[in-house]
Amino acid sequence: MSISTPTSETSKSAKYPVSIAPMMDCTDRHYRFMMRFLTRKTLLYTEMVTTGAILFGDKPRHLDFSKEELPLALQLGGDDPKALAQCAGLAQQWGYTEVNINVGCPSDRVKNGQFGATLMARPERVAECVEAMKAEVDIPVTVKHRIGIDDLDRYGDMHNFVSVVSQANCDRFSVHARKAWLQGLSPKQNRNVPPLRYDDVYRLKREFPELEVEINGGIKQLDEFEQHLEHVDAVMIGRAAYDNPTLFAAVDKRFFGAEQNHPSLVNTRRELVEAMFPYIDSMLTTDAWLSRVTRHLHGLFSGMKGTRSWKRFMAENSYGPDAGLDTLKRALDVVPEATLDAPFE
Ligand SMILES: Cc1cc2nc3c(=O)[nH]c(=O)nc-3n(C[C@H](O)[C@H](O)[C@H](O)COP(=O)(O)O)c2cc1C
Incomplete structure (x- = not known):
């Protein structure tokens, strides 16, 4: 953790001081729906969707969500200003709260398409994209990026990137506080190997006090959220939000100033599972197998008694077309009562 002096300029007025990061195969609509029983106020993100998938593919499949998931940002992958502007228009039409460009993903697919983290080397292009999107929509247009890539990894390089992109009035810079190596490291290694540079x-x-800056990378505990918020406007949480979703049960009160939790929020793990029953029931009648929804519940008991039995039961029973609500109810029986009913900390 850094020892920099907190800046007096830090805006305490960011509308969303906490967000949950976009994560492929994790932050799908089922996960987001579940998280809304824990936090109503945290800004959620979709998984990244490429502009091509939206413009040439099945738009409802990529864009539909339940209104309960709001506030929700659509994350786009692409580098063509016109296509990004079109997709931003669709995002607004669909009711998304914000639209975000991915300038942080180092996967081969993204590299071949010349977007994601490779765009760190093309700040003027990112600025053009933001400008085109902002001309199309009224909702905020934001960028999620890295500290740097490859040899373009000095602080000055990121400063230059932000300086150029901010000319297009980008509404937030969400910074994954580690660089990405585009050659030699896998996406997973790129989330762990390069050191975190919070400073x-x-x-x-400090140098762009007028911009909204969000920090991301390696943040796991609520106390850490607080420490970072001394220096920046917002914190974005990725893996910890997926592996330990109940962390978010305290967020609305602690970081959004909610005096009381919204009545739809739940207090125990049992309540969370039961709150999902109607949603799961309706999903089972449409597209989804049970596991499509319940795979997001695997981390529900992390660190608690019974978590292994729960995971094992779910792994053995929740896959396949015959698994249904009964399966989930039986799964609750393998977890100790005390664990199920323990209030969130
Ligand atoms: C499984 C997984 C999928 C991810 N998918 C995306 C993505 O679609 N778009 C994106 O910008 N970042 C993606 N990321 C990166 C996260 O948004 C985040 O920047 C990274 O995990 C660091 O934050 P954390 O240490 O809090 O997890 C992904 C991360 C994980 C673990």
Whole structure:
């Protein structure tokens, strides 16, 4: 953790001081629906969707969501200003809260398409994209990026990137506080191997006090959220939000100033599972197998008694067309009563 002096300029007024990061195969609509029983206020993100998939594919499949998931940002992958602007228009039409460009993903697919993290080397192009999108929509247009890529990894390189992109009035810079190596490291390694450089993100906020800066990478505990918020406007949480979803049960009160939790929020793990019953029931009648929804519940008991039995039961029983609500109810029986009913911390 950094020892920089907190900036007095840090805006305490960011509308969304906490968000859950876009994560492929994780932050789908089922996960997002579940999270809304824990936090109503955290800004959620979709998984990345490429502009091509939206413009030439099945738009409802890529864009539909339940209104309960709001506030929700659509994350786009692409580098063509016109296509991104068209998709931003669709995002607004569909009711998304914000639209975001991915300038952080280092996967081969993204590299071949010349978008994602490779765009860190093309700030002017990113600025053109943001400008085109902002001309199309009224909702905020934001960018999620890295500290740097390959040899373009000095603080000055990121400063230049942000300086250029901010000319297009980008509404937020969400910075994954580690660089990406585009050759030699897998996407997974790129989330773990390059060291975290929180100080560079704090410095960015100090040097651009008028911009909204969000920090991301390796943040796991609520106390850490608080420490980062001394330096930047917002924190974005990825893996910890997926592996330990109940962490978010305290977020609305602690970070959004909610005096009381919304009545739809739940207090125990049992309540969370039961709150999902009607949703699961309706999903089972449409497209989904049970596991499409319940795979997001695997981390529900992490660190608690019974978590292994729960995971094992779910792994053995929740896959396949015959698994249904009864399966889930039986799964609750393998977890100790005390664990099920323990209030969230
Ligand atoms: C499984 C997985 C999928 C991810 N998919 C995306 C994605 O679609 N778009 C994106 O910008 N970042 C993606 N990321 C990166 C996260 O948004 C985040 O930047 C990264 O995990 C660091 O934050 P954390 O340490 O809090 O997890 C993904 C991360 C994971 C673990």
